[in-house]
Amino acid sequence: MQLSDRWASASLPHIVTAVKSRLRQVAFRRLAPHRISPQQYQLLMAIAEQGGRCQGDLARCTWMDKPTASRILRTLQDRGLIRAEADPTHGRRVLFRLQPAAEPLVEELQAYRRYIREGIERGFTPEEKRQIRVFMGVVMANLDRMDAESGGSPDGTEE
Template sequence: MPADHPLPDIAERLWDLSHRFKARLRASLMEGAPDLAPFQAKALSAIGRFPGLLPNQLADRSGRDKAQIARVLKDLEERGLIARSPHPTDRRTHCLTLTPAGEEVFRHLQHSRMQIAGQMMDGLSPAEQQQVSALLARMAANLAGPDRQD
């Protein structure tokens, strides 16, 4: 790869952006839910965005294994942040929803995420924001899929 090739710079910028975004989210998490670990917050946010989410769907969305998901869900349930209800057609699983306490934490997390995203996109026009979103989605799709080995 030539020395002036843009890929290393792009990768470095994506790494830096991701690190800064996550650091801001962690700081916000410490304000709104100081005893919640980052993955617990991520799981709670997924359940908040997709009420009725199934544990296996959460595992698929997060890339975590079933045992990790089971531990996180148990902890969130013990904290009174999520509730499990029977699945209407599959007795082997259950649907996940937020409790009122979980909704409060979720609202804080969503508000923080939107504030940070707004800061990140400051100075970009709506068209540029859509373009960034589309490009990032394409880049993520390039890395997704079970047959990607490179």
């Protein structure tokens, strides 16, 4: 695959930022008819994949800090899409589950998930996809190391 001059000379941080920004633009546009933000989508789908997850787990698996995850979970609760319930095995933990009203939305969002995954991976061979995952894993490990050096948490989320 040939890179344009613009991408060939850009710094890796610039490229990563540009890709993230463009992904958010596409996500906002595609999710707008569902009245849901990309971050709400991430948390809702994480709960749909595995109900009964706590806030900390949801923040980690979506790469959000806990205050952001908390705010978005409250919005999803207010919309009647998820419910919070006490964890029967842990006195202070709250678990989040889908409300029945969210199930049609989640089904529609599955189509978006397929669209975005297939669209982003279009034109890559299986080996290229594997290499991208390896490279992005190295980038994340480097960022985690850099964050830890400045006193951050190892997984990039706030404790």
